[in-house]
Amino acid sequence: MTFEEALKKCEEYGQEQLLRFYDELSEPSKQRLLAMIEETDMSVIKYIGQGSASANRGVISPIECMELTEIREKEDSFRKTGLDAIRKGEVAAVLLAGGMGTRLGSDAPKGMYNIGLTKEVYIFQRLIENLQDVVKEAGVPVPLYIMTSDKNHDATVYFLLQHEFFGYDPDMVHFFKQEMAPAADRNGKIYLEEKDRISTSPNGNAGWYASMIRAGLDKEAREKGIKWINIFAVDNVLQRIADPVFVGAVIEGGYTSGAKVVRKAARDEKIGAMCLEDGRPSIVEYYEMTDELMDAKNEKGDPAYNFGVILNYLFSLDELDRIAKNSLPMHVVEKKIPHIDENGEHIKPEEPNGYKFEQLVLDMVHEMKSCLPFEVVREKEFAPIKNKTGIDSVESARELCKLNGIEL
Ligand code: UTP
Secondary structure, eight states, X not given: XXXXXXXXXXXXXXXXXXXXXXXXXXXXXXXXXXXXXXXXXXXXXXXXXXXXXXTTOOOEEOOOOBOHHHHHHHHHHHHHHHHHHHHTTOEEEEEEOXXXXXXXXXXXXXXXXXXXXXXXXXXXXXXXXXXXXXXXXXXXXXXXXXXXXXXXXXXXXXHHHHTGGGGOOGGGEEEEEOXXXXXXXTTSXXXXXXXXXXXXXXXXXXXXXXXXXXXXXXXXXXXXXXXXXXXXXXXXXXXXXXXXXXXXXXXXXXXXXXXXXXXXXXXTOSSOEEXXXXXXXXXXXXXXXXXXXXXXXXXXXXXXXXXXXXXXEEEEHHHHHHHTTSOOOOEEXXXXXXXXXXXXXXXXXXXXXXXXXEOOHHHHHHHSSOOEEEEOOHHHHOOBOOBSSSTTBHHHHHHHHHHTTOOO
């Protein structure tokens, strides 16, 4: 893109400030900035001030969840069905590791965090060890796709190579990068991170399938005969991945997707709850939970919105292709955004100073024809690491690991 073309694009979106330092840049820096302006989707700015993406919710009603008692009764059959699918190579896993992990406060990718006490136990290691359990049980490797972002790709790949993928077959591991979105101030002006660089951040965890398509991995998956994709978050160090019982339950029930859920620890726990929205599967976020929803009862007389999602979903590849062109709601999130000011000084804000733009995987669930909420034992499968201390932290995850006999 030439300077004139870049200026035209910036003017179109009211973002001329991005070229403020252009004249003082070296030739390679000029080229870098022009390329970034060309790549950046500035149209996201229009979402500022449009109200929350969840404001236009449909009618929320309870969804039936498959609870532990039923799962235990049918476990043998589910396991067999799931293992058959895994052995036929129909199941792949996708690790969503493109996030910034800002709450944890480490500059390195979250998966590189060492939760060990007497030895090194990295988050990535824990996830791969969990997946290895299934590989051993099934006797076949499960393809593992890892989504990174511009911000953490090189560090992630280097780290996993250095640790020889913690014993996972490297031929079974594929990386792809998610897209980035610009970050803007409260007036909708996109920030510069450096004089030659726009401030960007990963565009949320819902872009993973679009990014897989862009990388040509959807075709590759199809050619391999993959029919189901289990996506999972980087930060839950206890989760079961490609869990045959879960896979089997979704297949036997004829669902197009499944969501692992845990029974809420408190009626106002900060966790999204599975529901139906206008008759389709959906998730009501904790901040959308009114007293009325918290107190609502289902047909059995149990709390109606009592099962929280843990970002571990199974999607049918056919269904992913069907919804690939649908646009998802955009979430405008207030964040602290480091940037340079009009004098070129670096600013590291203490308080939120602008917006990032994210699409969330929970909105993808709403696009599915059907979804099976599948209960798992909280203490055995849910140890998220969001913070260093307190709730959902390194500390709480360590306790849960110990409880499950995992040496740290
Ligand atoms: P979180 O919502 O916890 O975000 O991500 P985060 O970026 O990791 O952490 P904070 O909020 O900055 O502290 C849940 C999962 O979604 C992935 C994360 O890597 C994590 O596995 N994710 C999130 C992406 O892959 N891409 C994104 O753009 C955002």
